[in-house]
Structure formats: structure tokens, C-alpha cells
Amino acid sequence: MAKTESVTQSFRHREVGLTDEQAVQMYSTMLTARKFDERMLLLQRAGKINFHVSGIGQEAAQVAAAYALDREQDYFLPYYRDYGFVLSVGMTLRDLLLSVFAKAEDPNSGGRQMPGHFGSKKLRIVTGSSPVTTQVPHAVGFALAAKMKGKKFVSFVTFGDGSSNQGDFHEGCNFAGVHKLPVILMCENNQYAISVPIDRQVSGKISDRALGYGFPGIRVDGNDPLEVYRVVKEARERAVAGEGPTLIEAMMYRLSPHSTSDNDLAYRTKEEVEENKLKDGLPKFKQYLIDCGLWSEEQEQELSAAIKAELDDATAYADKAPFPAPEDILLHVYAEEGGN
Numbered sequence: 001m002a003k004t005e006s007v008t009q010s011f012r013h014r015e016v017g018l019t020d021e022q023a024v025q026m027y028s029t030m031l032t033a034r035k036f037d038e039r040m041l042l043l044q045r046a047g048k049i050n051f052h053v054s055g056i057g058q059e060a061a062q063v064a065a066a067y068a069l070d071r072e073q074d075y076f077l078p079y080y081r082d083y084g085f086v087l088s089v090g091m092t093l094r095d096l097l098l099s100v101f102a103k104a105e106d107p108n109s110g111g112r113q114m115p116g117h118f119g120s121k122k123l124r125i126v127t128g129s130s131p132v133t134t135q136v137p138h139a140v141g142f143a144l145a146a147k148m149k150g151k152k153f154v155s156f157v158t159f160g161d162g163s164s165n166q167g168d169f170h171e172g173c174n175f176a177g178v179h180k181l182p183v184i185l186m187c188e189n190n191q192y193a194i195s196v197p198i199d200r201q202v203s204g205k206i207s208d209r210a211l212g213y214g215f216p217g218i219r220v221d222g223n224d225p226l227e228v229y230r231v232v233k234e235a236r237e238r239a240v241a242g243e244g245p246t247l248i249e250a251m252m253y254r255l256s257p258h259s260t261s262d263n264d265l266a267y268r269t270k271e272e273v274e275e276n277k278l279k280d281g282l283p284k285f286k287q288y289l290i291d292c293g294l295w296s297e298e299q300e301q302e303l304s305a306a307i308k309a310e311l312d313d314a315t316a317y318a319d320k321a322p323f324p325a326p327e328d329i330l331l332h333v334y335a336e337e338g339g340n
Contacts, residue, residue, distance in 0.1 A: 010292050016230040018067070020294055026067055026088075026225060027289055028303060030059040030282050033084035035307045036093060037256070039315065040100060040115075044260045048319070049100045053116045055081030057255035058188055060281025062158070063088050064225035065186060065250075068232035069156055075124045075142045077135040077157040080116030081188065081254075085158065090123045093310050097318035104324040110331070111324045126155075133163040136172035136185065143181035143245070154182040154239040156232075162193025164206045173247065177213035180244035184235045187247070188222065190254035195267040207249035215245045222250030223281035253279065 013023040033055065040052040055062070058081055066088030069076075078085045083096065095107050102111040108119045108127070119127030126142065128135050139157035146153050163169055164187055176183050187206050191198050210217030216238075220231045228250055235246035253276040257264035264273075289295035 010288075012226045012288075013292075016226055017233065018226070018229065020292075022067065023289060023292075024294055026063050027285055027295070029063045029088050030084055030225070030285065031303060032093070032307050032310075033059045033063070033087055034282055035304070035311060036083055036087075036096060039311050041256070041260065043100070043315070049115075050102075051115060051260055052100065053080050053114075053259045054254075054256035055083050057253050057276070057280060058082075058190060058222070059084035060225040060285060061186075061188060061220075061222035061228045061250040061252060064228035065156065065158075065232045068229045069184075069236060070153065073124075073151075073153045074236075075126060075139075075153060075155045077126045077128065077139040077142070077155060078118055079128070079132075079135065079158045079160065079163070079188070080114075081160075081190075082118070082158055083116075086118050086123075086125060089125065091118070091120065091125075093314040094317055095120075097314040098321060101318040101321065102323065103318055103321040104328065105321050110328065112329075133159055133166035133168040135159065136163070136168050137175070139183050139185070140172040140176045140181060143176060143183035143239075144179065146182050147179065152240050154184060154236055156184045156186070158186045158188055160193065161187060161189040161191070161198055161201060161206060162196065163187070164209065165193075165201060170209075173210065173213040173245070176245040177210075177215050180215075180242065182239035182242075183245045184232065184239060185245065185247045186232070187249045188252060189249050190252050192254055192258070192268070194258045194262070195264075197267075205249060207247055210245075210247035213245075215247065217247040217249065219249045219251060222252035223279050223284060225281060225285055252281070255280065 037054050037056050043049045044052045062082050062084035066085050071089050076089055098106040099108050100115040104111055108117060117128050118125050126138060135157050136159060139155040142155040189206060193201055205219055207217035207219040218231055220227050222228060231248055238246060255273060255277060
């Protein structure tokens with residue numbers, strides 16, 4: 001009996017609809033996001049880049065959510081820690097490095113915006129603004145367009161736990177609930193709004209707030225990519241069936257400081273961080289794949305070497321790429337004569 005239960009547990013990815021290859025691809029993308037993040041922290045400390053906002057500890061939920069969506073037609077409104085997500089929907093390490101180096105070739109903003117503020121018309125990543133939570137009403141607007149045009153795409157938006165206290169979040173939820181719009185809202189609850197812990201922000205579950213707006217709210221273990229995949233997949237099915245929005249609260253922990261300008265030990269202890277490293281979804285998913293017979297330490301070494309080579313290439317390319325010309329600051333600000 002115990003052996004049967006173990007076998008069932010070992011292949012959960014198949015039960016939720018993922019192939020063996022997809023499960024391995026998900027892990028590869030998670031590890032790529034982690035290695036990118038670690039490289040950026042080193043580059044910032046070396047004085048090569050100015051600033052970095054880290055997403056270490058949040059990759060599992062980001063990648064799983066992306067795989068549960070239709071990456072050929074849905075619209076995405078990620079927030080500034082979502083490196084795992086944007087890599088999953090088609091951004092490259094070169095794209096991300098060009099952004100952190102603020103180079104003219106940066107596909108997100110031409111070197112104008114802070115790193116982590118994504119945008120790609122080709123990949124249907126809607127350009128975000130710097131104020132937190134503004135992406136929520138934007139996502140609701142895209143969902144309204146889907147409903148008005150009779151299209152079967154959904155909009156997917158992420159934000160932090162602190163953002164759930166902003167007016168944009170509540171106004172977006174209210175409008176989406178009233179009009180039953182095909183939008184999925186995923187709060188990446190990493191326990192801190194910069195330095196403010198979750199118990200000083202919210203009395204209760206963020207997911208329960210959906211009840212007041214007339215649609216389901218689901219809390220999920222954000223360190224369990226297979227459970228996140230299942231929940232986002234079901235939310236998408238509800239959305240395209242005309243059943244309206246879903247609010248997902250993915251519970252996780254921000255293992256790194258808020259940004260390279262943050263001293264996180266001013267408001268939390270090293271012991272707390274170390275304790276939460278034991279819950280990190282990345283090594284847990286690696287072990288799951290090993291238990292399934294789909295991964296090995298040899299494959300891990302090969303993948304790590306391949307990611308390092310790609311990161312080295314992207315870093316060298318972005319470092320040598322030209323900066324925007326000073327006059328480029330006027331581009332896309334004023335309407336051009338004869339333009340539409």
C-alpha cells in the first residue's frame with residue numbers, strides 16, 4: 001500500500017496535465033531565473049549595474065503560472081520580480097541583461113525604465129508603470145476588451161502582498177467582479193511589503209477579499225509549482241467559460257532583500273531567512289524530479305553550465321551594447337507630424 005501511494009505522489013505532474021518534458025522544462029526555467037538573479041546581485045555589487053530587484057524564492061510559482069496559461073494568445077501584466085514568468089513566456093537572458101544595463105537595444109523600454117519593468121508587444125507583455133498596483137486595472141481593461149470582442153484570451157496579472165492594500169487593486173477587483181471579466185489576479189505573497197511584515201498589513205487572508213467582489217479567492221502554496229499550475233489552469237478554464245475572475249494568493253517567502261538598496265536584516269533576522277530557505281520551491285522541485293527518475297545530479301551540472309554560458313554571453317553582449325542617444329529621451333513623447 002505504501003509503495004502505491006509513493007508512486008502516485010511521484011507523478012503528480014501527470015495528474016495535473018503536464019508531460020515529463022514540460023515538468024523538466026519548468027525546472028530549467030526556474031533555475032535559469034535563479035541564476036540570472038544571483039548574477040545580477042554580483043554585477044550590482046561590482047558596480048557594473050546600478051540597481052536590481054530580486055525575485056529569489058518566488059520562481060516556482062511564477063514559472064508554474066506561465067505554463068498554465070496560453071502563451072500564444074493570453075496577455076500578461078507581470079510585476080517587477082517576475083523574471084521566471086517573463087522567461088517562461090519568451091523573454092531571453094539577453095533581453096533582461098540589456099534592460100539592467102540600460103542599453104538602447106533593451107526591448108522593454110529602450111533603456112529608459114528601471115530593471116524589472118517589463119514590456120513586449122510581441123510577447124503580449126503589457127508595459128508596466130513604476131507605481132505599484134497600476135497593472136491591476138490595466139489587466140482588467142484587457143479582460144474587458146476580450147469580453148467585448150468575444151475573444152478567448154485571458155489577462156493574467158501579478159502583484160505583491162503590499163499591493164493588495166492599494167486602491168487600484170480594489171477598484172480593479174470590483175469592476176472585474178461586476179462584469180465577470182476573464183482576468184486572473186495572482187498575489188505573490190512573499191510576506192513583506194518592503195520592510196512591513198504581512199501581519200502588520202492584512203488581518204486575514206488576501207484571497208478572502210475576492211468574496212466581497214463576487215468571485216473565487218484561492219490560497220495556494222507558492223512553493224509547490226504543481227499546485228500553482230493546477231489552480232491557475234482551473235482559473236483560466238473558468239475565465240474562458242465566461243465565469244469571471246479568480247484571485248489567487250500564492251504563499252511564498254522573499255529570500256533576498258527587497259532590492260540592492262535594502263538592508264533586510266534591519267527588519268528581519270538571519271535565522272528567519274535561513275528557516276524559510278528550507279521551504280524554497282526550487283530545490284524541492286528538483287528533488288521531486290529526481291524521485292520521479294526524470295532528473296539527476298549529472299543533468300543538473302550540465303544545465304548549470306549551459307545557463308552560465310548563456311549568462312556570460314548575455315552579460316558580455318549587454319555590457320558592450322550602446323547606450324541610448326541623449327536625444328532619444330524625446331522619442332514617443334510628442335506626436336510626430338503626419339503620425340496617427
